[in-house]
Amino acid sequence: MTIIVAHYQETFLDPHHLRRAFGSYVTGITVITTWGSDGLPRGMTANSFTSVSLDPPLLLVCIGKSASSYPAFREAANFAVNLLHEAQQDISSRFASKVTDKFNSVRHGTAHTGAPVLKDCLTWFDCSVHQRIDAGDHMILIGRVHAFETRPSMPLAFYGGRYMSIDPTLRQGASPSYRMLTGYLIEHAGKILLRKDERGQWTVPIAQHRRAGQVLHLEEQRALLLRPDETFLYSVFDAGDHTPGYIVYRTRLSATSEAELESLPVSYRLFAPTEVPWDEIPVLEVRSMLRRYLVERRSGRFSVYIDSSDGGRLAMIDNTSQPWRTPDLLFQEPSETENEKDPSA
Numbered sequence: 001m002t003i004i005v006a007h008y009q010e011t012f013l014d015p016h017h018l019r020r021a022f023g024s025y026v027t028g029i030t031v032i033t034t035w036g037s038d039g040l041p042r043g044m045t046a047n048s049f050t051s052v053s054l055d056p057p058l059l060l061v062c063i064g065k066s067a068s069s070y071p072a073f074r075e076a077a078n079f080a081v082n083l084l085h086e087a088q089q090d091i092s093s094r095f096a097s098k099v100t101d102k103f104n105s106v107r108h109g110t111a112h113t114g115a116p117v118l119k120d121c122l123t124w125f126d127c128s129v130h131q132r133i134d135a136g137d138h139m140i141l142i143g144r145v146h147a148f149e150t151r152p153s154m155p156l157a158f159y160g161g162r163y164m165s166i167d168p169t170l171r172q173g174a175s176p177s178y179r180m181l182t183g184y185l186i187e188h189a190g191k192i193l194l195r196k197d198e199r200g201q202w203t204v205p206i207a208q209h210r211r212a213g214q215v216l217h218l219e220e221q222r223a224l225l226l227r228p229d230e231t232f233l234y235s236v237f238d239a240g241d242h243t244p245g246y247i248v249y250r251t252r253l254s255a256t257s258e259a260e261l262e263s264l265p266v267s268y269r270l271f272a273p274t275e276v277p278w279d280e281i282p283v284l285e286v287r288s289m290l291r292r293y294l295v296e297r298r299s300g301r302f303s304v305y306i307d308s309s310d311g312g313r314l315a316m317i318d319n320t321s322q323p324w325r326t327p328d329l330l331f332q333e334p335s336e337t338e339n340e341k342d343p344s345a
């Protein structure tokens with residue numbers, strides 16, 4: 001174990017040691033974005049983000065003067081801070097690099113000030129420049145927040161020069177399954193789509209957001225489009241005391257996504273029912289769910305499983321869906337003539 005103690009001696013304090021000491025502070029990761037004078041979006045990874053004030057709403061980031069996007073942030077009237085979620089290491093690396101097309105295939109848009117905001121991130125803040133402060137080899141950029149959006153994902157963390165995930169079980173009062181993974185059970189041409197995780201074990205594809213989505217993001221900036229009208233809740237379960245639980249939807253691919261399946265990223269594969277690698281699916285509950293699916297698909301009659309202290313329950317569903325209507329419309333009193341038509345009334 002190395003313990004580094006450094007004292008300020010007039011001029012020299014080893015910058016490597018200082019960087020390591022600064023790095024012992026855990027942060028999230030942001031990508032800060034603005035427009036360059038050439039009209040192109042500019043952005044860089046920054047973990048120097050800090051909230052500053054609620055009234056007025058202020059935040060700050062520190063921008064290195066040697067960054068090639070520094071001139072853009074020095075001139076810009078507006079900028080955005082995009083906090084990354086834990087599945088966005090690739091975005092962090094890309095925006096920390098010197099590649100010229102950082103925004104290529106990174107979905108972005110504008111909100112209030114017109115600064116570019118990343119559409120897929122944990123939280124974005126859209127700011128006007130409130131103040132710039134010269135500070136050594138950095139500029140402190142203080143922004144006034146005009147709009148923001150945040151989602152219930154887990155943040156990407158950074159500590160000691162490495163990316164980290166935050167263990168939600170350490171959150172005081174949070175139950176072990178505080179974090180639920182959203183999985184998709186997708187069948188195509190009689191085969192089931194599975195994903196190999198970081199440990200080389202198979203499971204269902206996992207989405208980045210809990211809301212039953214229309215898009216399933218794969219690695220390498222790839223995505224599959226899903227059919228919301230054919231997406232049904234299929235299983236809700238905990239998978240152990242210290243691992244996240246699962247919310248799994250049964251869904252189908254939109255016709256436009258079928259071509260995507262021709263060249264899937266290496267960690268995704270379609271398995272015929274007889275080829276499912278049961279021994280390499282470590283989570284018992286995922287195995288049981290897949291087995292239930294393979295049985296139910298034969299009759300086309302599907303159920304929803306919800307785990308409970310008495311061993312779980314299956315609810316049968318009729319496989320139809322209808323768009324959400326406001327409760328006012330759903331619970332409108334039937335008219336008298338409709339009552340007469342209803343034999344059960």
Ligand SMILES: Cc1cc2nc3c(=O)[nH]c(=O)nc-3n(C[C@H](O)[C@H](O)[C@H](O)COP(=O)(O)O)c2cc1C
Nearest residue numbers: 044045046047048062063064067068069095096097
């Ligand atoms: C995790 C991480 C955090 C960073 N935080 C900052 C930061 O707060 N401020 C900064 O100026 N550079 C920071 N950087 C470095 C810049 O992202 C990097 O210099 C980048 O190349 C700048 O892009 P540009 O030269 O295209 O502007 C960070 C890099 C990483 C990987």
